[in-house]
Amino acid sequence: MTSRSTQAETIGDLGEFPLISLITRNLTLPPAVSVGPGDDCAAYLINGSALTTTDMLIEGVHFRRSWSSPADIGHKSVAVNLADVEAMGGTPVAMVISLGLPADLPVTWVKEFMTGVREEAELGGVALVGGDMTGARDISISVTVIGETAGRGPILRSGARPGDIVAVCGRLGWAAAGLAALLRGFRSPRAAVDSQRAPKVPYGAGRQAADAGATAMIDVSDGLLADLGHIAEASGVAIDLDSARFTIAEPVQAVAAALNADPLGFVLGGGEDHAMAATFEPGKVPEGWDVIGQVRQINDEVGPIVLVDGQEWEGEKGWTHFHP
Ligand SMILES: Nc1ncnc2c1ncn2[C@@H]1O[C@H](COP(=O)(O)OP(=O)(O)OP(=O)(O)O)[C@@H](O)[C@H]1O
Ligand SMILES: Cc1ncc(C[n+]2csc(CCOP(=O)(O)O)c2C)c(N)n1
Numbered sequence: 001m002t003s004r005s006t007q008a009e010t011i012g013d014l015g016e017f018p019l020i021s022l023i024t025r026n027l028t029l030p031p032a033v034s035v036g037p038g039d040d041c042a043a044y045l046i047n048g049s050a051l052t053t054t055d056m057l058i059e060g061v062h063f064r065r066s067w068s069s070p071a072d073i074g075h076k077s078v079a080v081n082l083a084d085v086e087a088m089g090g091t092p093v094a095m096v097i098s099l100g101l102p103a104d105l106p107v108t109w110v111k112e113f114m115t116g117v118r119e120e121a122e123l124g125g126v127a128l129v130g131g132d133m134t135g136a137r138d139i140s141i142s143v144t145v146i147g148e149t150a151g152r153g154p155i156l157r158s159g160a161r162p163g164d165i166v167a168v169c170g171r172l173g174w175a176a177a178g179l180a181a182l183l184r185g186f187r188s189p190r191a192a193v194d195s196q197r198a199p200k201v202p203y204g205a206g207r208q209a210a211d212a213g214a215t216a217m218i219d220v221s222d223g224l225l226a227d228l229g230h231i232a233e234a235s236g237v238a239i240d241l242d243s244a245r246f247t248i249a250e251p252v253q254a255v256a257a258a259l260n261a262d263p264l265g266f267v268l269g270g271g272e273d274h275a276m277a278a279t280f281e282p283g284k285v286p287e288g289w290d291v292i293g294q295v296r297q298i299n300d301e302v303g304p305i306v307l308v309d310g311q312e313w314e315g316e317k318g319w320t321h322f323h324p
């Protein structure tokens with residue numbers, strides 16, 4: 001590194017290519033990756049069926065710098081993408097990250113962000129093989145992950161059949177409860193707020209579900225009801241959840257009590273925990289998954305729908321962008 005780069009405080013002082021070096025030095029690449037960052041493309045082997053997924057995180061929309069550490073944002077950026085590979089029953093192989101960054105961003109911010117990226121990538125078993133960088137007013141992060149299903153077909157949203165059991169693995173309502181706390185200026189309960197800052201994706205659960213013969217699967221990014229709605233639509237079925245089946249975690253209950261809200265609202269309508277939600281033939285629900293309902297035939301007049309105790313849920317079903 002030049003003296004310019006060792007002394008630089010902001011990424012504007014440092015410059016584009018030294019910043020790329022800072023981000024990409026000392027990466028360990030698995031044998032499947034023959035060319036990592038540094039050339040015009042990365043090169044790697046895919047042995048089975050290939051998967052590609054991408055999700056963006058935008059400052060002010062997905063995170064605030066005042067709420068989350070740079071490392072949290074690094075963790076979250078990788079985790080939300082790995083959750084989509086998991087939700088197809090796949091295994092991640094390679095990842096590219098594109099960053100839009102303001103010039104006055106401290107270099108330390110990017111270093112700490114990359115610590116989160118590296119830690120989450122290691123947890124999920126994916127290699128960073130490249131990316132892109134541009135100036136921007138607000139921080140914008142776009143991650144793309146390439147994965148594989150090792151010759152087995154991917155688990156789609158469209159495979160649920162009447163008579164199947166609906167089950168989930170992972171946290172529900174934690175991140176939404178954390179968001180509600182942060183929006184009101186609180187930093188506790190810590191477990192809920194930390195879940196909003198960076199989700200705990202149940203890595204391995206998607207592959208476990210695929211091994212158990214899951215008929216459909218999705219990760220809960222927007223909200224359980226909204227995301228199960230995608231399974232209902234794609235599969236042409238009705239899904240009926242049993243509210244008595246949900247065990248509501250203590251941090252979610254604590255936020256609900258403090259805000260005088262229904263804790264079930266966080267569980268059913270809250271996103272960003274990236275739990276896996278899947279359907280299975282009876283008797284095939286794997287260990288560690290919680291049964292929450294049943295797949296039923298659609299009523300022709302109503303069409304695909306997600307019900308709670310046989311009724312339509314009156315509250316929020318999940319996050320959608322572009323709403324005022
Ligand atoms: N700009 C786009 N161009 C092409 N396809 C898109 C675009 N945006 C979304 N899609 C596709 O639409 C489908 C649904 O996208 P969506 O982002 O809702 O899925 P997700 O990543 O599972 O959810 P979330 O974004 O909440 O994590 C995906 O198959 C996605 O690839
Ligand atoms: C500052 C701030 N305000 C609001 C939220 C809540 N939020 C944003 S995007 C999203 C759904 C998933 O996004 P996507 O569908 O883009 O993957 C949710 C629940 C947040 N995380 N940070």
Ligand SMILES: [Mg+2]
Binds near residue numbers: 054055
């Ligand atoms: Mg998406």
Ligand SMILES: [Mg+2]
Binds near residue numbers: 083087
């Ligand atoms: Mg998804």
Ligand SMILES: [Mg+2]
Binds near residue numbers: 054055080081084221
């Ligand atoms: Mg996603």
